[in-house]
Amino acid sequence: MQAAFLPGDSTVELREVERPVPGHGQMLVEVRASTICGSDIRAIYREHLGTGAEAYQGVVGGHEPCGVVVETGPGVAERAVGDRVVVYHISGCGLCAECREGYQIACTSPRRAAHGWQRDGGHAEYLLAEERDLVVLPDALSFVDGACVACGFGTAYEAVVRAQVSGRDRVLVTGLGPVGLAAGLLARRLGATTVVGSDPVTERREFALSIGAVTDVHEPGTPVPGAPFTVAVDASGNGAAQLTALTSLGRWGRCVLVGEGASLSVEDVSAVVIHPSLTVHGSWVTSLPRMAELLERLVEWDLHPEVVVTDRFPLADASTAYAAAAAGRTGKVVIEPQSGVRL
Template identity: 45%
Template sequence: MNQQIPKKMLGMKLPGGAKVESCECDVPVPGHGQVLLKMKAASLCGSDLKYIYFEHTDKTGGARYDNVIAGHEPSGQVVSVGEGVTDFKEGDRVVVYHIQGCGYCDECKKGFFINCQQPQRRAYGWQRDGALAEYMVADTSTCIHLPDFLTYEDGAMIACGFGTAYQGLLRANVSGRDIVMVMGLGPVGQAAIMLAKAMGAKAIGVDISPERLEMAKRIGADEVVQGGEHAVSEVMNLTEGKGVEAAVDCSGSSIGRHQCLEVARMWGNVVFLGEQGTVTFEPSPLLLHKNLTLHGSWVTSVGNMERLVEFLDRKKIHPSDIITHRFPLKETDKAFEVFATGKTGKVCINHEME
């Protein structure tokens, strides 16, 4: 490529208090086993919004260091490689799994860096510089090749949200035999709708937001139901009173979680994906007597993300279809303001808009 790499770059940090701070900083140099990426797309995540942009507190476990460049949904092009790198070269297009673990614990050996409990665990945009900059250093163990069909925006969608939705559907063993209800149609919920459909299932989307119900229709939901006290009866009517084989909660709300248990049919699967919140329910009628399997699911593994990339390429699906707003890097503050309204699909920083 012989691309000229500057010495300085623009980056974005989240100091809390619903603010975004821009900074000029040195372009990083890749070390052993690392690559330097020119960022092409970086999308915003609800966890950044909840835990850093607003509160600037850590409720998900593990220390978060201040003064790091934000963003953990990166997709970009390799412009420089460090020592010992053999599987990536300059010009390669990549999506980045957003956490590097210690590499030696049981969870890391399985590729679930997200579950690493060791102090070496570092997430991009949380404990190490992330995607909301012109350049980013990434460990090759977290990099996945991006096929030509998938755009850089597609890659950013895969980096966290689609991977999370995919893992949840895998936990429920979703197939073409199933009706899947997705509760909460934010970006992860929209991803779950798209992926459930690609797996052959019938998909029902539930949300309190009319805007997000319309989005779900556009991306292929078979049915959409207005969230609220009548949602359960409407879903039961749509399933001839039997309920759904899989209910996936992406809302994180107590009502949403409870309604997932209510609409799941006998021997069904319920997956809790949405963060925060609480839920209280009676185990006997809602779980035990229905023989339900209740799964907690958090992100995915590197291996499953690689398989997701292959699946999307094979099915010719663009995850970027759920993007509703795009901004250049220098307007990251506006991007967060819009995302915080709760009425968007995915909001993406497109570095090529500069």
């Protein structure tokens, strides 16, 4: 089968590899959609920056896969051939407190392995996954919807739930890439009538307005319309934007930081954080139960995450797909390994 690898230096390498065979408790998933995450660009595609949990081990790329189970190994208990599934992209030890709560993302065992980082990911025709790491995709949602949930929408949902967003809130989202777009869409579904999106890229601000992710937009360097806010979500991974998120909050405001890779400098912590009595959350991806909950909510809300997708490519054009995502002017970019199969 064909698979895409990320050797660094902003390149993608297509190779022919053996189709994997499921072992005990494993399932073979025919990948129908595999979206590109900003972390893939930041820490793997351009150069291999990560260590530990973010160390890329030369595996098949892509940690946001969704598809159909086509083969099962011995010991599989609940999933079956034909099931439509979203893959939770971190496979933990299954024994620590974090894994038992469904937060495999926080597993610190040496056995922890993330798809697309330490074990083969979704940029291939087939993916080998543990049964315990699969979540059923409702029939009302597309495979592209599911791939968007596998990391981006799951991360955004964790953030807005942590912030307890409701109809009483005015929300600022800094960074209108795919996670920021998801945060805006989800905040609005949770009742927020005011959601302002901030981003330096004109195309991204316009796209956010066009899909209803935000009610107004902000260009950095100008006054933020609607401030002060009760909730701010930073999805930019940019220190200046994170500071804007904090300083745009009113007293008792809640801020959630999900964008990675930034250096945040606060000149006067007392004035910015302590005296306004802010609550600041760091939020890293989401849990299996929360992901399953989100999939159910998306059906109830009639919200399709694929609304944030602007570009689709076959696996053979994975290099072009990554170049588009790395340019930072698109919404979500999706790779569809099974060419000719309706998603």
